[in-house]
């Protein structure tokens with residue numbers, strides 16, 4: 001699965017089809033849909049009909065990020081719309097376990113979202129029940145914001161706990177990701193990268209995606225190389 005999930009929040013609606021066609025041609029598997037209700041965040045975006053339409057025309061999976069005040073009401077709508085991944089905010093407070101169960105019962109991937117100022121520890125009780133955790137690297141509501149640097153440490157802390165618990169929970173980061181921070185984000189332990197502005201508005205999506213992918217792989221290579229060098233100097237000759 002391609003770990004880059006393009007966000008179409010900043011889309012030019014007259015250009016959406018050609019952009020999605022280009023993403024499909026460049027091996028994108030999952031599209032990130034930022035659902036905003038004007039209540040939980042000060043913006044309104046799109047509803048389940050957009051998920052349904054994209055699914056009817058393209059092979060993508062849809063990752064619906066619900067920035068809504070009443071996820072228990074809207075989760076069924078996005079299940080019916082064909083969303084494959086559905087995440088909602090832990091800050092929406094009520095019925096967290098029930099909402100996760102509703103998503104899992106419909107054989108979708110269930111995710112919990114944390115705002116940048118919500119303690120990472122708040123998601124620890126749910127790590128065995130969910131498929132992914134979305135750590136926001138901007139305050140939700142708008143694309144094109146500046147990446148919040150404390151995200152690196154939050155990712156590492158969460159990754160450490162996920163490994164301790166022995167779960168397969170993936171970590172997703174969303175907001176302000178670009179070629180300058182993606183390598184460090186991967187090294188911190190992030191698995192999935194939601195990218196809107198940097199990718200969506202690039203002149204050459206193919207080239208930008210290749211740069212992003214190399215950055216992620218490159219970092220992995222660096223990490224492996226360093227480990228190899230460490231192993232070598234510690235007498236481990238299996239190089």
Ligand code: DX5
Pocket residue numbers: 007009010032034065138139140141142143144145174175176177194195196197198
């Ligand atoms: C913000 C959204 C993000 C955003 C993508 O509330 O959740 O997905 O659209 O961020 P950028 O455009 O900064 O990559």
Ligand code: ZN
Pocket residue numbers: 007032033034065174194
């Ligand atoms: Zn999002």
